Amino acid sequence: SRTAAVIPAAGRGVRLGPGAPKALRTLNGTPMLIHAVRALAASRAVSLVVVVAPPDGAAEVKSLLDAHALPERTDFLVVPGGASRQESVRLGLDALPPGYDVVLVHDAARPLVPVDTVDAVIEAVRAGAKAVVPALPLADTVKEVEPARTPGEPEPVLATPERSRLRAVQTPQGFDRDTLLRAHETVTDNVTDDASMVEQLGEPVVVVPGHEEAFKVTRPLDLVLAEAVLARRRL
Ligand code: C5P
Numbered sequence: 001s002r003t004a005a006v007i008p009a010a011g012r013g014v015r016l017g018p019g020a021p022k023a024l025r026t027l028n029g030t031p032m033l034i035h036a037v038r039a040l041a042a043s044r045a046v047s048l049v050v051v052v053a054p055p056d057g058a059a060e061v062k063s064l065l066d067a068h069a070l071p072e073r074t075d076f077l078v079v080p081g082g083a084s085r086q087e088s089v090r091l092g093l094d095a096l097p098p099g100y101d102v103v104l105v106h107d108a109a110r111p112l113v114p115v116d117t118v119d120a121v122i123e124a125v126r127a128g129a130k131a132v133v134p135a136l137p138l139a140d141t142v143k144e145v146e147p148a149r150t151p152g153e154p155e156p157v158l159a160t161p162e163r164s165r166l167r168a169v170q171t172p173q174g175f176d177r178d179t180l181l182r183a184h185e186t187v188t189d190n191v192t193d194d195a196s197m198v199e200q201l202g203e204p205v206v207v208v209p210g211h212e213e214a215f216k217v218t219r220p221l222d223l224v225l226a227e228a229v230l231a232r233r234r235l
Helices: 030-039 058-067 085-094 115-126 175-184 195-202 222-232
Strands: 003-008 046-053 075-080 102-105 129-137 157-159 167-169 171-175 206-209
Touching: 003 085, 030 046, 030 058, 030 115, 030 222, 058 075, 075 085, 085 102, 085 115, 085 167, 085 175, 102 115, 102 175, 115 129, 115 171, 115 206, 129 195, 157 222, 175 195
Parallel strands: 003 046, 003 102, 046 075, 129 206
Antiparallel strands: 102 171, 129 167, 129 171
């Protein structure tokens, strides 16, 4: 059983503030994307990493990968991405050579995911799950609202789902390759993760424990947190 990882890294990172595409911004001097690639390649099971670069940034991403030390046992491919995360993932899947029966999809924006989380996801797919999602319970209570038409207006609350039944999902999400390909061929709705496309096929998706350090670097405070985690690891 061979495992490949697709890393969508084509987002602009608008919520992080002005600057380079998010995946190319540095954490303690090293681009976030390089941290993310290393985090996935740290798993001995991962033998191919497909990086989905910003549409006009494939050459830059290729030279970044060449310039940083990465495990010898891992192969790397770089493809240009698209306008949405979903399209970027699909372009990455299109570049997958045959022979990989397990596929991980991992956000470049989660550069610090521990290798144990990566391995746990792969293990669950190898054990027979078609789609596996790492996730954590929520600290905050979540409310469904009627979104305001004007930002800043008070928003009516519609419902409060029972917190203990909710999970915040992370990546890498792991899939049986054929199931993921079918999901990307079939589902056209705008979605924010790959597992929800598999859900729409009616196939089962399971959750395994995620990790706090697999958080998504989205807003400026997340950069502070990520650099603090790296400093604690002395990287
Ligand atoms: O925007 P969001 O935080 O959901 O992005 C998650 C991941 O998807 C990021 O790693 C980002 O680079 C990637 N992405 C992409 N192509 C896009 C938009 C986002 O590869 N067009």
